[in-house]
Amino acid sequence: MLVVFVLAGLLLPGALFAGGGAEGAKGPMKILFIPFTMEHVFQKELCDGAKIPIPGFPGLQVIVEDPYGKIERELEILETYMSKGIQGVVMYPIDSKALAPVVQEMKQKKIWVFTTGNHVEGEHIGMGTDERDGGLLAADMFIRWWGQNRQGKTPHILLLDIPNVPEPQRKMIAFEEVVKAKIPAATFFHVDSNGSTEPSLTGTEQYLQSHPEINFIFGINASATLGGIAACENAGRLDIAHASSGAEPPILALLKKPLSAQGGGVVWDIGYGKSAVQYGNHLVEVAAKAMSAGSVEGLKIDIGFQEVWRDNVDQVIATMQEWRKKANLAPMDF
Template sequence: MRKVLSLVLVLVLVLAVFAGCQPKQEEPAEGGAKVGLIVSTLNNPFFVTLKDGAEAKAAELGLELTVLDSENDSAKELARMEDLITKGVDVILINPTDSDAVGNAIKAANDAGIPVITLDRGANAGEVVTHIASDNVSGGKMAGEFIVEQLGGKGKVVELEGIAGTSAARDRGQGFNAALEGTDVEVVAKQVADFDRTKGLSVMENILQAQPEIDAVFAHNDEMALGAQKAVEASGRDILIVGFDATDDAVKAVGEGKMAATVAQQPSMIGSLGVEAAQSVINGEALDEFVPVDLMLVK
């Protein structure tokens, strides 16, 4: 009997040692590469969708993704970058609050030896591996050509600009104004509304009071376009409105005839491609300097 008990005890000990040598099932996930994503603001549906696309792709690839919100504040953006550097992430994706100011944050990552990828908005300083975004110049031109066509090549338009210093605002405005060249369509007012719906409303109210004749409005994003639409609706004037981003609210407004059109980006794809690019960097694969994401006009 004692021999049987001794054999059982030995067997239990052997099994225990063997089990202790086996890797835990959750370790591969915990040992996955770490990627950081800094978003300019999560108070905008476009960037929420971008974040969602990044999170879905990270889950698919088994990457650990940390998402931080800069709240449209360059100082907070730098602090978020420092947080990710401290966490020791392998790659950082960043959607800049300002293409100039973000340079300090990117340089901090450069100094720490962490590769950086920019999303939607580019950076004017610091070294980045690649930039993933829609062709904003092309999108602005698409909007301008649509307005010129709708107005028969003649009329007065308003341009609501995004946050000064962002590549998106600069490029969309560049493309839009290029489309008006050689036509009789005149920009009678151009004001910054910071990509914000409430500011779009207040800025447009002021422009409506100052400008007796307006045929169309081009807003650098849908949030400003939707704000402008409310101001125009309250004024009772008939003004064509074109936005940019094709957010759910804007597409609904186009369907209801409250907006004429919106340039459709694919924010979910921008986020997804960003994470794919991060995986490529981790794998040591080469990337193009710019990865364009297709656009289309929703009208």
């Protein structure tokens, strides 16, 4: 899928950043934007944010290409656009090792390389946040919630994680480490969700049969969490509590729904410090500033994390709706 946006700005180019590096880009810039897959709500909204005009960069062109979560497709996209006059790329590296040689080739061609969600050797700057911090906060949220709602019971936790993508997996590793340290009796099970619904559903169904003691499920993103919820509903396990990561709209909607009579349902989410649309806009803004200045000195994105509970979900939704409006998107119905 190819989507091209031309961002019109009204202000003069923003202040340059001091420091060495490649020569700054001259005139209107062309940036390639590659998410993990637009099949995921969060990643789709990153792309929506990428099209919001960046003040100070008139004529900035953003080209969005969807690799559908496949490294072969991502490599093909990069090889294609290296010869099409792009000056920079903002991408989610699906396989860091496979991408390293291509990144070196792009740098030889004076193409700026910015990453988000994962890192790759040779990148000019990695933009995002330390996913381990998210895991530490998620563990703290879980321990507080468990103490208030499941006091006296032993947690048996199914993690719908993503072991083949190192950076987001750091969140799940940190979560398990801290919970095990604080609640030594807790047990953990793992499903390689690939961040998708179908493997999460299938894996959860299998574990509910082999380990019916499971009473909490934590998903790496909304797609994984929805698969786990569907499996629980199919099995009649409405007692199981769920948590997710990313504060994506489907999970925000479920946080507004009442819990089941048995206390099951989505109880919290570990959200990023910016909405997905806002984050996508910020990624392009930082890339454009670095390319204009010819330096990444002084530039950093660390959006952090926020706690999303049932009692503050309306505030999170309000911020998300504000940024959807800036991207000319219709408000979502919750």
